[in-house]
Amino acid sequence: MIVLGYSGVHGSAEFTARKFPDLSTRSQRFSQGYDSAAAIIVDGGVEFAIAEERLVGRKATGEFPVRAIELALDSLGLTPRDIHTVSHGFNFRRHKAYDANSTARERYDEVYSPQTQVALIRELLGEEWNGRFQPVEHHLAHAASAFYQSGFDRALVVVADGMGEQESLTVATADRNGIVPISRVGAAHSLGVFYSAITHHLGFVPAMDEYKVMGLAPYGDPARYIDALRDLIIPLGSYRFSIPLLAADTSERDRVTHASLMRHLGERIGSPRQPGEPLTESHADLAASLQAVFEENLMRILENGRAGTGMTQLCLAGGSALNCTMNSRALQSGLFDDVFVPPGAGDDGTSVGAALFTSAASGELPHPAPRLDMPYWGPAYPHTSIRDALLTHDLDVQEIAGKVAKATAERLSEGELVGWFQGRAEFGPRALGNRSILAEPSRRATRDRLNSVIKEREQFRPFAPMVTAEHVHDYFRLGRARPEAFHHMLFVAEVHPDLADSLAAVIHVDGTARVQVVTQSGNPLLWELLTEYAQLGHPPILLNTSFNLRGQPIVTSPQQAVDTFCRSQLDRLVIGPYNVRRRTVPKDSR
Structure with a gap:
């Protein structure tokens, strides 16, 4: 069985730019759907995978990965007719959130809907795909990219990112019977978006430069702002939390820009740093405080997950799993015997994850699937x-x-x-x-x-x-x-x-x-x-x-x-x- 997986949401960034043309390029980055990539899995094994950005020269592009797909097919000597299933790392089913206002409905119809995706594939690749298109829920694609490459027989899986279709954090268990979510945090209370918003406040690009904030954090003193940031996140039960300032935004524009949180940061922390301005001790302290609060909230979930499920192996995925400081805290905590993070933990990895999820559902993967060694899946050249x-x-x-x-x-x-x-x-x-x-x-x-x-x-x-x-x-x-x-x-x-x-x-x-x-x-x-x-x-x-x-x-x-x-x-x-x-x-x- 040959499965083509792809990530990214074609037209999402362009839709935001068109609807809100006065927003800065940085603010427009709060949109989802970046990091397009394509992967081909043959009989359960990854044979080729590459991000579209590597071929078109635009970092983190969300364009439909037609170049990546063409290169993958050509490298493996395949044609579109050889593909049994196309799996997308998003599954945008109609949801009440998409009917909240005219802009949300328009975004769903123009960008998100499965029908739009099928039409796009048909336009760019030819062929008829209705019977071969299988969208996979975003967080399940992330989870599959981790669990089905971990080598684990069973594991706790935690996916955290900015947002999927409607979720920003998913806790699941995984074993030979599949991946089963046990708790979710909605997109309106996203810890990933919270980190991105402060990344923006620090003068960096959200949904891209969070690793810079992580690197800046050790230069600062977390005590300076940690209480101010802790107060913004309210723990709820074992696996959840709320961030009221993110949920407070009601208009489409305010939701896109996270206006309430950004205003609060300006009032409580100080004016936002502009790109190119010098970094000060205060900026380093804010980065350190953010990293500490981020780790605290995820570690609470991991501790409760270990206690509640009894799982001794952990898989982490989603953009937040590119935070290697947090990953290391989980690894060294003693909670788990082993921790696995896939090399494509961000949205590009959902191209692999969606294809693995589809392959697993078709009985194409052994159990446990072998642990990934090195992801040298791109092209070689003569x-x-x-x-x-x-x-x-x-x-x-x-x-x-x-x-x-x-x-x-x-x-x-x-x-x-x-x-x-x-x-x-x-x-x-x-x-x-x-x-x-x-x-x-x-x-x-x-x-x-x-x-x-x-x-x-x-x-x-x-x-x-x-x-x-x-x-x-x-x-x-x-x-x-x-x-x-x-x-x-x-x-x-x-x-x-x-x-x-x-x-x-x-x-x-x-x-x-x-x-x-x-x-x-x-x-x-x-x-x-x-x-x-x-x-x-x-x-x-x-x-x-x-x-x-x-x-x-x-x-x-x-x-x-x-x-x-x-x-x-x-x-x-x-x-x-x-x-x-x-x-x-x-x-x-x-």
Whole structure:
């Protein structure tokens, strides 16, 4: 059975922009339906998955993922007629909320309805899809993306995000009989939206920059605003809470902008920071307070879930599960024997989850389904494509087939910043070693150069280390966790204090690092590179960040990689078997 899953809601952002043209681009981001992606599952296994943004160059686009679908079909030698079922990671059935006013009805009819989705698929892909279209409830798609890749026999599953169709948090149990929700929090009381609203107040982009707020939090003192934020969230029973200021908005515009909460923040906390303004101690304190309250509320639910269900394994999914600080608190809490978070925890991952849910319902998945190793599900490119891309620029190219790892390790040892492009592209928002920028991890100057010159991003944001599985315990304290929990860069670990100075470029201000553990079986070439680097007298650790420049999605194709390298101030590009340098150095990376 071949199942095509897709995510995103085509036209949702455009509808908001059209109805409320005076809203800032940042405020328009409160709309749902971003992060389009496509995945193809064959006989229960993920064969291909990629986000649409990687192909069209627009971060977090919610456009129908026609490019992603076309590439997936082409890569697998399939046509639309070969697809048995198309599963969408949303199932917008008619609900009273969509009849609340004329704008809500219009949004449902134009954007959300299943009939609109089927017509869109027919228009863009051809074929007749009525009998083959199976929408999957958004939170069930998230839950499936976690449970059916966890390797668990049974688990507690918690999905938290901005909102699905009508829910913002779902607690469920999962076993061989499927995924069964036991409690839900409505969208009007969304903890994810609460986090996004304060992200906006801090001058960042909501539904995109929450990870920046998480990174800012360790610089602040949570005591300053924690009571002010706690007062806004009222616990209700074991699994629920209410946020009255979010539910207070009645007009469509106020609901889109979360006007009541934003006004309250301005009155109680202070004027919102504008993009580009300096970050102050007060901003860091607000970020720290927000992170603390966010963790408190989710941990209460996890504690009650463990006590109420007896489940000893935990799956987390939804955009909130990209908060690796919260994930780590759950992992180290002692509540659960193991915690799994899928690499595509955000909405892009519902493309995989919707297809897995459909496959499971058809009896296509074994139980328990195997635990996911590495999500290298995107395209790989032949050497001919790489050579063609290299010929579009005046470059110094050397073929180093058979010694890629050794030659690259030598350059990294000399302090070079290297663009690294190998194998199939990763799925999810993290660069996991196939579309990465690599650097030595010991010097703060390396971090500062990457932040200011290459990535052009905020100086407070940390970079992540990758380390061989054999040596992870030598440098990092994993606590209760097993190394495999750290394959996807979704948890943090403490750096051994006496080694902090030797890992200055990858340690955060709180002494933690967002570690990726690399195994020889999961990525042989990357593991070889780390091993070669160690043989030069260094720890088997490298700094790893995504191969992109500011505002750009992670590169996917050789042409994107070469173009990005030529616009940047990276020292070297290692792409396939080729070692590449510029003949001239660009004046800047923009």
